Amino acid sequence: MDCHFTEKISLLIDDELTEEEAKEATAHLSDCVACQRAHDDFLRLRGEINSYAVASDFVAQRRALRRILGAEKPPLWRRSIRLPVPACALLLVALISLGVWLAFVRQSMPVSKEAEMKPQKVLTRPAPAQDLLDLARFDRGERAAIYKVRRANQGDIEQ
């Protein structure tokens, strides 16, 4: 036969009573045989349920973990690189400083100097190479004539 207090015993073993209620339940427990029996039975059941063990297969567990981790590999273009926040902040500050410095240097530079620095591109037509040997003549069969002229010139020098 159960006592009306048995529900409190269930709460007592679950530590779900206030301090006051727990004291009351404990005091009742020492006097009530039905509640003592319920208390013991509840704790025994707890032990039985807790002792239920699953077969420990660590290999299967590791395999399961690998399967889950391997199942979700994003394509290359969707992967993100994680940078620590301080590194990102430092990089940003460095970029801003560089930009400001470049702007300052450009502003402070005098116009004349700037003009000097610009390379002056003057298009000049190359002078006709009159003294140079016109190689196109070879193509027109004028080799012999050139040879003769050269021989004549050499003759002049020898004389």
Add this chain to the structure above:
Amino acid sequence: MARDNEEFTMIFNEHYRSLCRFLECLLGGRSDVAQEIAQESFLRFYRLEDDDLPTVEARFWLYRVARNLALNELSKRQTRHQLLGKVTEILRRRPPDPEENLERAERQQIVLELLKSLPEQQRAALLLREQEEMSYREIAHVLNITESKVKVDIFRARGAMRASWNKAVGISS
């Protein structure tokens, strides 16, 4: 892709076995199905964005999802095996390991049978309390019910199990 692998591995190693045990007891000893459901729950958890669920909530989230998946499985099986009944149940049982203590294996079997006789919600609440040592508040959070319902469910489950246990082992209460 969501979670940091290192963090996920830590959570997995911490909760996988307990989740398997909870599911196995909830499903009446079907370890293969329990493992499948546990893995599915962890996969869903892995796919969640970091911002969607804080790590402290992970345990409760996992148990809630696993329990819902187990409920689906239970209703599916109920329909599928209605005609085969007990015969299939016996055939599906894992033969006791020769190294295991026979008496302990028998007791485990009794515990499973007694748990199976409870309504699912009472069973889940009792398992979360006894095996996972969750508070009534946490159990209410996982099962999405009120704390007072948890209190009643656990007490009823204990009462029913106690009566059946004493009957099974031949003790009169």
